[in-house]
Amino acid sequence: MSGPTGPAPFLQACRRQPVAHVPVWFMRQAGRSLPEYRRARGNGSILAAIAEPELAAELTMQPVRRYGVDAAVLFSDIIVPVHAVGFGIDVEPGRGPVVEAPFRSVDDLRRLRPLEPEADVPYVTEAVKLLVAELDPRVPLIGFAGAPFTVASYLIEGGPSRTFARVKSLMHADPGLWSALMDRLADLSGAFLRAQVEAGAAAVQLFDSWAGALSVTDYERFVLPTTRRVLAGVADLGVPAVLFGVGTGELLGAMGGAGAGVVGVDWRVPIDEARRRIGPDVAVQGNLDPAVCLAPWEVVAAEARDVLERAGGAPGHIFNLGHGVLPETDPGVLGALVDLVHAEGRAGVVP
Amino acid sequence: MSGPTGPAPFLQACRRQPVAHVPVWFMRQAGRSLPEYRRARGNGSILAAIAEPELAAELTMQPVRRYGVDAAVLFSDIIVPVHAVGFGIDVEPGRGPVVEAPFRSVDDLRRLRPLEPEADVPYVTEAVKLLVAELDPRVPLIGFAGAPFTVASYLIEGGPSRTFARVKSLMHADPGLWSALMDRLADLSGAFLRAQVEAGAAAVQLFDSWAGALSVTDYERFVLPTTRRVLAGVADLGVPAVLFGVGTGELLGAMGGAGAGVVGVDWRVPIDEARRRIGPDVAVQGNLDPAVCLAPWEVVAAEARDVLERAGGAPGHIFNLGHGVLPETDPGVLGALVDLVHAEGRAGVVP
Numbered sequence: 001m002s003g004p005t006g007p008a009p010f011l012q013a014c015r016r017q018p019v020a021h022v023p024v025w026f027m028r029q030a031g032r033s034l035p036e037y038r039r040a041r042g043n044g045s046i047l048a049a050i051a052e053p054e055l056a057a058e059l060t061m062q063p064v065r066r067y068g069v070d071a072a073v074l075f076s077d078i079i080v081p082v083h084a085v086g087f088g089i090d091v092e093p094g095r096g097p098v099v100e101a102p103f104r105s106v107d108d109l110r111r112l113r114p115l116e117p118e119a120d121v122p123y124v125t126e127a128v129k130l131l132v133a134e135l136d137p138r139v140p141l142i143g144f145a146g147a148p149f150t151v152a153s154y155l156i157e158g159g160p161s162r163t164f165a166r167v168k169s170l171m172h173a174d175p176g177l178w179s180a181l182m183d184r185l186a187d188l189s190g191a192f193l194r195a196q197v198e199a200g201a202a203a204v205q206l207f208d209s210w211a212g213a214l215s216v217t218d219y220e221r222f223v224l225p226t227t228r229r230v231l232a233g234v235a236d237l238g239v240p241a242v243l244f245g246v247g248t249g250e251l252l253g254a255m256g257g258a259g260a261g262v263v264g265v266d267w268r269v270p271i272d273e274a275r276r277r278i279g280p281d282v283a284v285q286g287n288l289d290p291a292v293c294l295a296p297w298e299v300v301a302a303e304a305r306d307v308l309e310r311a312g313g314a315p316g317h318i319f320n321l322g323h324g325v326l327p328e329t330d331p332g333v334l335g336a337l338v339d340l341v342h343a344e345g346r347a348g349v350v351p
Numbered sequence: 352m353s354g355p356t357g358p359a360p361f362l363q364a365c366r367r368q369p370v371a372h373v374p375v376w377f378m379r380q381a382g383r384s385l386p387e388y389r390r391a392r393g394n395g396s397i398l399a400a401i402a403e404p405e406l407a408a409e410l411t412m413q414p415v416r417r418y419g420v421d422a423a424v425l426f427s428d429i430i431v432p433v434h435a436v437g438f439g440i441d442v443e444p445g446r447g448p449v450v451e452a453p454f455r456s457v458d459d460l461r462r463l464r465p466l467e468p469e470a471d472v473p474y475v476t477e478a479v480k481l482l483v484a485e486l487d488p489r490v491p492l493i494g495f496a497g498a499p500f501t502v503a504s505y506l507i508e509g510g511p512s513r514t515f516a517r518v519k520s521l522m523h524a525d526p527g528l529w530s531a532l533m534d535r536l537a538d539l540s541g542a543f544l545r546a547q548v549e550a551g552a553a554a555v556q557l558f559d560s561w562a563g564a565l566s567v568t569d570y571e572r573f574v575l576p577t578t579r580r581v582l583a584g585v586a587d588l589g590v591p592a593v594l595f596g597v598g599t600g601e602l603l604g605a606m607g608g609a610g611a612g613v614v615g616v617d618w619r620v621p622i623d624e625a626r627r628r629i630g631p632d633v634a635v636q637g638n639l640d641p642a643v644c645l646a647p648w649e650v651v652a653a654e655a656r657d658v659l660e661r662a663g664g665a666p667g668h669i670f671n672l673g674h675g676v677l678p679e680t681d682p683g684v685l686g687a688l689v690d691l692v693h694a695e696g697r698a699g700v701v702p
Contacts, residue, residue, distance in 0.1 A: 162511075163641070163642060163677060164642060165641075165642045165645060165677050165679065168642035168643070168645070168646075169642065169645040169646060172643065172645070172647065172650045173646055173647055173650075212598075212619065214619075215618045215621075215640055216619075216621060217654070217657070247563075247619070249600045249619070249620075250600055250619050268564075268567075268598070268601050270566075270567060273601075289569075290516075291516045291519035291520065292523065294519070294524075295520060295523030296524055299523045299524075303568070306568070326514060326516050328516065
């Protein structure tokens with residue numbers, strides 16, 4: 001364990017520096033798996049909860065208090081900026097983002113004006129400020145945004161998709177419109193990340209959750225340049241950036257060169273192999289299968305140890321799940337997992 | 352083009368023998384993308400259509416007549432055997448397989464008695480016989496079954512799943528029950544494949560569509576042994592077997608050793624890289640992104656040529672999509688694709 005005044009292990013690991021212990025946090029750690037979350041959230045909409053800074057800050061803090069994780073992640077959603085500029089998008093409980101009038105033509109670009117954070121999402125910067133005041137400095141706050149492709153997939157498909165047929169159709173049939181859409185979304189994501197960092201977030205994560213639906217060729221042609229632009233646009237802020245997606249095994253070489261200091265991977269690719277594909281100058285985050293957390297503890301422990309061992313060959317590992325915490329997860333298992341990672345992780349640990 | 356009496360290019364490619372042209376067929380080529388299919392099917396249930404041999408044979412023949420593909424694939428469904436033994440499963444249009452009472456405990460094993468093909472699925476063997484009588488021998492009929500893991504995922508989750516949380520929970524929490532379930536499903540799949548081949552199918556495909564949701568470790572421990580058993584159980588029939596799944600990039604080494612002569616891959620992994628991972632003694636099938644077929648023809652042609660070029664380094668390539676034909680696909684595009692593959696494919700082609 002680091003001393004009470006040492007630097008933040010999460011930030012050190014992002015920079016592939018030596019750490020006192022391997023840092024750990026969980027995507028969607030602030031969520032339905034926690035009874036205190038379900039109590040505090042009640043039945044209101046997620047966008048309403050995000051718009052209440054005190055509530056968003058409380059929901060963000062809950063897993064930090066309970067688990068002793070090494071980072072807080074702002075309670076927010078990837079659709080917040082497109083919702084805030086009035087595109088017409090909502091979150092349907094149990095389904096995900098849904099769009100009443102999906103993006104179809106050049107006329108729809110008008111529905112994606114630039115974000116003015118002070119006017120459009122004052123509640124987000126307010127929540128960040130409340131959190132920075134409350135958090136131990138060794139537990140940095142991670143701000144986040146959806147990457148343009150993943151946000152575009154919701155706008156075009158109208159909701160969650162299994163095939164991404166419409167979004168792929170658009171990029172192939174009308175590369176000019178695709179590019180214009182990606183540019184708008186890059187501006188929105190960039191402005192959203194910048195606002196969070198300027199309010200005090202110490203790191204950012206760019207969620208390109210569904211990029212793994214693409215072939216390498218399509219990813220490199222239609223997605224990577226915009227992703228690069230978003231990351232380059234926040235590079236001057238000097239905070240670590242994590243680029244994350246699911247099922248990205250074949251894209252990791254490209255993602256490693258996108259400009260993020262950390263690439264997050266799911267459980268499909270062993271983390272040592274992921275590190276090899278991502279390249280030597282980038283840290284890795286991951287990658288226990290969230291479904292494994294529903295297994296008996298011996299199984300969880302064995303699979304977590306496997307991740308730690310595979311990642312232990314070099315500095316720069318942030319332990320995480322390969323995707324968000326499942327709502328049916330026992331919080332006791334996540335708590336024990338934090339303890340195990342802190343006790344047994346070896347990636348970059350100073351003996 | 353092969354002469355009118357030459358051997359079947361599909362079967363030759365499966366055996367990595369020289370071919371007159373690279374063979375091509377499409378998963379779900381008999382389906383909603385065809386107007387003649389929509390006319391013939393009407394609004395009846397898919398299981399009802401499968402149970403009418405003349406209709407199933409007609410639906411199977413439609414894409415063969417229209418496209419000149421190198422293989423017919425029986426109009427059927429992976430849930431046919433579990434439905435036939437009375438597990439209590441149906442197909443909901445637009446959603447997929449749904450189970451009223453999902454598999455939960457050892458008691459549910461009773462709902463999976465062995466398949467007696469003559470009594471339980473006489474319509475399937477009858478359809479196969481009708482087709483074998485009608486088909487040109489150079490256009491073999493492919494029979495198929497769901498692989499135990501993928502069928503189990505529907506039985507346990509109760510329907511299509513994004514997380515596979517319940518099926519993974521069961522395998523980790525109760526490996527004995529998991530193994531018993533997989534054994535039952537292996538027997539069902541094996542008997543179903545055998546019945547189709549004995550009726551005249553010239554090749555089989557085992558659909559482990561969702562295996563890519565698993566980590567390599569879980570796949571090798573909980574799935575591969577049973578998959579191997581199914582394939583070994585039909586090896587004496589002397590027909591080629593294709594093992595297919597989506598998002599299997601990291602599993603290809605294991606799948607290459609499962610005992611299938613052909614491994615089918617989706618579009619996420621470039622097919623030359625897939626071949627490298629699968630190993631030298633196995634043919635590859637794939638792997639154009641079905642969503643690319645919705646793009647303008649120049650894009651389709653360029654991406655198809657890329658697949659042909661990458662696969663062309665060695666014999667043993669069957670051109671296919673990386674997953675099923677999307678319902679919104681223009682049949683004219685698939686027809687043009689067949690012509691392109693026949694004219695330009697080079698994998699194992701005798702000049």
